[in-house]
Amino acid sequence: MLESIVSYGLAVGAVYALIGITYNVMFSASRVFSFTAGMLGMLGGVLGALFITKFGLPVIVGLVLVLACGALLGIVTEILTVRPVLKSIEQHLYVLSTLAFALMVQQLTAIEWGTEAQPFPRLIPIGPGWLDQQFWLPMLACAVTIVGLELLYRKTLIGRAFLAIAEDSYAARALGLPETRLRMASFALAGMIGTLAGFTGAEMLLAFFGNQSILNFYGFVPVALGGMGSNRGAVIGGLALGLFQQAANFLVGGIFAAVAVFVVFIIVLLLRPEGLAGAATARRV
Amino acid sequence: MSISRRQILAGSAVSAAALASGFPAPAIAQNEPIKIGYLPALTGPSSSTGVGINRGTQLAVELINKEGGIKGRKIELISRDTQSDPTKAVNAVAELTQRAKVSMIFGPLNSGEALAATPLIARDKVPMLHPCWVDELIDVKKYPMAFRIAPTNTQVGAGANYYVVDVLKLKKVAVISDTTGYGTASVNTYVPMLKAKGAEVVYQNHIDAANPDLKPELLRMQAAGAQAIMPWSVNAGFLSRICNTRGAMGWDVPIVGQTTLGSGQTKALLEKPEYWNKVYSNNFRQVCYANGKLPPRAQEFVDRLKAAKIGFGDTLLWWVALGWDGGTIMADIFKNAGTKNDDVVAYMNKVKGWPGIYGTVTWTPEQHNGFPDSEVVMCEVNSLKDGAFNLAPGYSA
Known part of the structure; x- marks a missing residue:
């Protein structure tokens, strides 16, 4: 039982964590909470199965194409759903525009791909047990992503520019940083991370259009638990969510497992509204 | 040439007298096709069933028409793709019952659409044939003209x-x-x-x-x-x-x-x-x-499908058979009862042991679920x- 809780819990948790990071990367650049994160995760699995299984492309080529599609979708999201509403961000119009875009893409996927779950290929034929890719591949992707983002933000000029935009977009613009292009690049990066989450988790979650709503919601939980904008918090929150969800599956089972997750989620937010890793913000009085 | 009010009234009186005397309908009406409304979901997320059933229905109608139709009248299958969408099914019902004046409706073929469409078809008093399983679709009091050729859930x-x-x-x-x-x-x-x-x-x-x-x-x-x-x-x-x-x-x-x-x-x-x-x-x-062989009726049907070059390896035989049964049982009903709604329903209420490929159908005035328990395996x-x-x-x- 413990082995199953840890293996599945960490693997699913890593997928949730990556979706949480996708939310964060888009939010940092735009202050917009884009509901396209689950869509990107869903498409990672569907496009991966399409390129590798249906088109018979090599795994590496399939992965590169999936990431490219993710980046493209990220850019399209920024242009179509975020840029037009940034002027009136206080009115939360982005909730409608990003959600509408995500739902539209989901419906198109259902029509073109089908409404039944389809298999995702086993990329590395080793296993069973812990060696099975469905367990370690999402965790590897999560580790690579978090290390890559840390290096990007701390060691490169463009990464520092991302941080500057996230910290204070007005000041960054005053210093001559191209805010629009950087925001677009952030959405492209988020698109790649989101599709990577879906791609690496698809052997477990299958290539299924319905994964969008699940990933949208369960990917949001680590962001709320870990603190908005905190990638480390998202990783810790995601892994904790996966482990708790799997433990609840064993202990209470059925639909009560989902109920247990939400109860704990609400309790944590009541006790620490800023999230487990987030800092309390000062309020001007 | 101007027409006076008196001439119109006189013409109307003659027409009314002719109708009252019950003179025979013009010969053209006897050769008009029998219109059947058909509501398959051929596209959309739940269309695999509809695509399979449609092969059987189309084949049945095609063969009946090729053999001369029903007492010289061809069957005109007015098909409307519901696109797996109950709203589209409801819109199609209005068109079929009120504008096209169909004699019977076969479908919708999916339960979600059938649940939406059935009350409307019943309201317009058109006989209907169900291939869906949802129990609520058949109710002799609410929907006295609805009959089912498939099992219930x-x-x-x-x-x-x-x-x-x-x-x-x-x-x-x-x-x-x-x-x-x-x-x-x-x-x-x-x-x-x-x-x-x-x-x-x-x-x-x-x-x-x-x-x-x-x-x-x-x-x-x-x-x-x-x-x-x-x-x-x-x-x-x-x-x-x-x-x-x-x-x-x-x-x-x-x-x-x-x-x-x-x-x-x-x-x-x-x-x-x-x-x-x-x-x-x-x-x-x-x-x-059973023991590697299909029952004789089904084997004959498979041979017929092969002869007509209709593929069924990519679908299920029972879907195609269900469509065939829908088409052929409607033809049998019209052949024996004509196309007047009341006569059709009266006849359907007495169907006993109709030998379909998919199943044996029996209806009574109290029971419009026609599929026998013994054939669900x-x-x-x-x-x-x-x-x-x-x-x-x-x-x-």
Whole structure:
């Protein structure tokens, strides 16, 4: 039982964590909470199965194409759903525009791909047990992503520019940083991370259009638990969510497992509204 | 030339007198085609059933017309693709009943659309033929002109229960479903039926179909002493995970349930082909192989399909047979009762033992569910050949 809780819990948790990071990367650049994160995760699995299984492309080529599609979708999201509403961000119009875009893409996927779950290929034929890719591949992707983002933000000029935009977009613009292009690049990066989450988790979650709503919601939980904008918090929150969800599956089972997750989620937010890793913000009085 | 009011009145009086005297209708009306409204879902997310059924219906109408139609009148099948959308089905009903004035409606072929369309067809007093399973579609008081040529969901569940309890002689059963309306309603209906047959439901639960790991659920079933698993869901992902988990656990209990267990989508998601062993899904006696052979009526039908070069290897034989039965039974009804609605319904109320390919149909004024319980059987899902399955072990041929 413990082995199953840890293996599945960490693997699913890593997928949730990556979706949480996708939310964060888009939010940092735009202050917009884009509901396209689950869509990107869903498409990672569907496009991966399409390129590798249906088109018979090599795994590496399939992965590169999936990431490219993710980046493209990220850019399209920024242009179509975020840029037009940034002027009136206080009115939360982005909730409608990003959600509408995500739902539209989901419906198109259902029509073109089908409404039944389809298999995702086993990329590395080793296993069973812990060696099975469905367990370690999402965790590897999560580790690579978090290390890559840390290096990007701390060691490169463009990464520092991302941080500057996230910290204070007005000041960054005053210093001559191209805010629009950087925001677009952030959405492209988020698109790649989101599709990577879906791609690496698809052997477990299958290539299924319905994964969008699940990933949208369960990917949001680590962001709320870990603190908005905190990638480390998202990783810790995601892994904790996966482990708790799997433990609840064993202990209470059925639909009560989902109920247990939400109860704990609400309790944590009541006790620490800023999230487990987030800092309390000062309020001007 | 001007027409005076007096001339119009005189003309009207003559027309009224002619109608009252009941002179014969013009010969052209005798040769008009018999219009049948047809509502398949040929596109959209739930269209695989409609595409299969449509092959049988089209073939039936084509052959009837080729042989001269019904007493010299051709059948005109007015088909409207519902696109798996209840709204489109409802719009099509209005067109078929009010504008096209069809003599009967076959469909909608999907339950969701049928639930939306049936009250409207009943309101417009047009006879209708159902191929769907949802129990609520047939109610002789609410919908006196609606008849069904397929089993109900209750019959389908009873067929599975019969197989587990009476054929396999297993008494301890785990019954689970996903959290959809279909899944929860099925469990709530079938569990009391199982208990009434003397079975002990040792485990019962509704499970989130998106849950990627069902091992905890199966471990609980195993610990409860379940001898069979009965999952009620149309979600291929959920059903394949049950098969995969059972296989990985090395737990040798039968899985008995709905037709999706035997679908190509479920098969595609299996980790190993052998995980489909001892999995039995609903099917229908007339279109199953017994000792490697189809019943004579079904074999004749398959030969006919092959002669007409209609493929069915990519679909299910019972879907195509259901469409064929729909087309041919309507032709029989019009041949014997004419096209007046009241005559049609009066005739349908007396149909007894109509020999369909898919099933034998019997209707009475009190019972418009025409499919016999005895023809709802279980089949071996890993035996699919040319769109049909072997009867599950334990049934007599």
